[in-house]
Amino acid sequence: MSPPDAILEARGLTKEFLGFVAVNNVNLSVRRGSIHALIGPNGAGKTTVFNLLTKFLTPTRGAIVFDGVDVTAEQPAAVARRGLVRSFQISATFPHLTVLENVRVALQRKAGLATQFWRSDRILGQLDDRARELVAAVNLEPYLHAHAVDLSYGRKRALEIATTLALDPVMLLLDEPMAGMGHEEIDRVVDLIRAAAQGRTVLMVEHNLSVVSHLCDTISVLQRGEVIAEGSYEHVSADPRVREAYMGMEEA
Amino acid sequence: MTTTTSAPAAPAKIASGRSGELLTALGVLALLLAAPFLFYPVFVMKVLCFALFAAAFNLLIGFVGLLSFGHAAFFGTGAYIAAHAAKVWHLDPLVAVVLGGLGGGVLGLAVGFLAIKRKGIYFSMITLALSQMVFFIAVQAPFTGGEDGIQGIPRGHLFGFIDLNEPLPMYGFVLAIFVFGMFALWRIVHSPFGQILKAIRDNEARAISLGYDVARYKLIAFVISAAVAAAAGGAKSLVFQLASLTDITWQMSGEVILITLLGGIGTILGPVVGAVIVITLENYLATLDVPVTVLIGGIFVACVLLFRRGIVGEIEHWLARR
Ligand SMILES: Nc1ncnc2c1ncn2[C@@H]1O[C@H](COP(=O)(O)OP(=O)(O)O)[C@@H](O)[C@H]1O
Numbered sequence A: 001m002s003p004p005d006a007i008l009e010a011r012g013l014t015k016e017f018l019g020f021v022a023v024n025n026v027n028l029s030v031r032r033g034s035i036h037a038l039i040g041p042n043g044a045g046k047t048t049v050f051n052l053l054t055k056f057l058t059p060t061r062g063a064i065v066f067d068g069v070d071v072t073a074e075q076p077a078a079v080a081r082r083g084l085v086r087s088f089q090i091s092a093t094f095p096h097l098t099v100l101e102n103v104r105v106a107l108q109r110k111a112g113l114a115t116q117f118w119r120s121d122r123i124l125g126q127l128d129d130r131a132r133e134l135v136a137a138v139n140l141e142p143y144l145h146a147h148a149v150d151l152s153y154g155r156k157r158a159l160e161i162a163t164t165l166a167l168d169p170v171m172l173l174l175d176e177p178m179a180g181m182g183h184e185e186i187d188r189v190v191d192l193i194r195a196a197a198q199g200r201t202v203l204m205v206e207h208n209l210s211v212v213s214h215l216c217d218t219i220s221v222l223q224r225g226e227v228i229a230e231g232s233y234e235h236v237s238a239d240p241r242v243r244e245a246y247m248g249m250e251e252a
Numbered sequence B: 001m002t003t004t005t006s007a008p009a010a011p012a013k014i015a016s017g018r019s020g021e022l023l024t025a026l027g028v029l030a031l032l033l034a035a036p037f038l039f040y041p042v043f044v045m046k047v048l049c050f051a052l053f054a055a056a057f058n059l060l061i062g063f064v065g066l067l068s069f070g071h072a073a074f075f076g077t078g079a080y081i082a083a084h085a086a087k088v089w090h091l092d093p094l095v096a097v098v099l100g101g102l103g104g105g106v107l108g109l110a111v112g113f114l115a116i117k118r119k120g121i122y123f124s125m126i127t128l129a130l131s132q133m134v135f136f137i138a139v140q141a142p143f144t145g146g147e148d149g150i151q152g153i154p155r156g157h158l159f160g161f162i163d164l165n166e167p168l169p170m171y172g173f174v175l176a177i178f179v180f181g182m183f184a185l186w187r188i189v190h191s192p193f194g195q196i197l198k199a200i201r202d203n204e205a206r207a208i209s210l211g212y213d214v215a216r217y218k219l220i221a222f223v224i225s226a227a228v229a230a231a232a233g234g235a236k237s238l239v240f241q242l243a244s245l246t247d248i249t250w251q252m253s254g255e256v257i258l259i260t261l262l263g264g265i266g267t268i269l270g271p272v273v274g275a276v277i278v279i280t281l282e283n284y285l286a287t288l289d290v291p292v293t294v295l296i297g298g299i300f301v302a303c304v305l306l307f308r309r310g311i312v313g314e315i316e317h318w319l320a321r322r
């Protein structure tokens, strides 16, 4: 049965696309307060697992329990409102909104300022202080009024994290938050994730093993839709099947 | 962690945008106040009704990214209901138009409920199919008058004492509906709700992941759009004292798309400019012995090729780049 300190549990999670099994009987248990990595070669099914956990895809079989509640049959927006909030492999901002507006959109729902179509949007100004704080926390203050589309890749990622944190989520799912970044940007995002993980749980997909080894408490290795190893970095990296899979990854 | 980089993109644009809109709105209003003295009032009223119709349609295509191919169903429903309310129930003309708008809103709720979860071309096809159903109901139902339509609709007396059979009071009535409708749409675009609509249009998956039930937001927008389109139809039926099958055909759905694309989708003023051009052309071409639809179609293709963003869209783009 589930360990008492598991915040997110997947049991027998399976996804088939027209007979192709992208995720096969995955059991995953993420400990509350940990930073958990999901690694594996391209096409292993990591993004699909994320889509299943956040209900952007409906599992063919299996169950998902978040914070003691079975969410298998819930809508993705409902899962998000429970505090399980994801990012996307392709950076997810609102490109034609400003940095400030991006963060404010995340604040609007809880503030009860989302469905009012008869009021002026000037009222959103009351969220500006909080939004500014969040923007400052990811060092984007100089870009407060820039459109998200004009930001560099790393800053888009930072904005995404600020927007996610605006929801004060219980748990974050980050899909390759550092893909395509240079060294300096990676360091910055690692710091951001570490700060964001204070009092929260993080599950992240990441290719960069040195990042994973420093940042994450537990690692699950996915290959061809199946979990082939799980545990600490030392444990996982000693596994011969993982070494083999990882060699494949290095080449890709 | 320090950021040592160049200055951000100009933040000044935001402030100038809204005062610019206000100035433009005042200019247009001044033009519209002078218009009945310069042009045939019924012509200007027709333009106003179609401009409001297109502006309602534009709320969906321009700010939610949904292409409805069945908006004539709402325009026509509003026309029939207002016609019936004025002619059979002898209600106040304003009440008739409001009832038309409400009826269109209810129909919009039903159509939107069935269509809103579809994406792209599937959404357009469902709205087309449902509007065709509404069309066949209009052909069959006794109260629409079938092929004849509802004719000789009395314009009546606004609030019981303003005689709308006089051209200027009638013009003032239609202008007030137009201004109120345009203001309502502008307010929605610049509201907290409008901000969420823009976010959904920009990145729907991200909006979902922030906990927004996007279908609900789209449905609200759809119902508002349908209601305003129906109110425009209601006003049109009082202007021409006629509600007929023409108002509810798929060609009418096509015409509102044409008007909006020509003027510029996602712009506040685009539908107005588009309506002026299309209605003027139709009126002018109707006096010649040429196939109007073919000509309008040709002009449409030429315009879309020449200015992709529509006329107002191209002007705004040009101004923004200067
Ligand atoms: N919507 C989909 N339809 C069909 N196949 C899909 C779909 N999404 C993912 N797949 C397939 O599932 C496999 C896993 O993909 P993905 O989860 O994106 O891998 P990863 O994120 O580990 O690189 C791939 O072979 C991919 O082609």
Ligand SMILES: [Mg+2]
Binding pocket: A046, A047, A048, A089
């Ligand atoms: Mg992936």
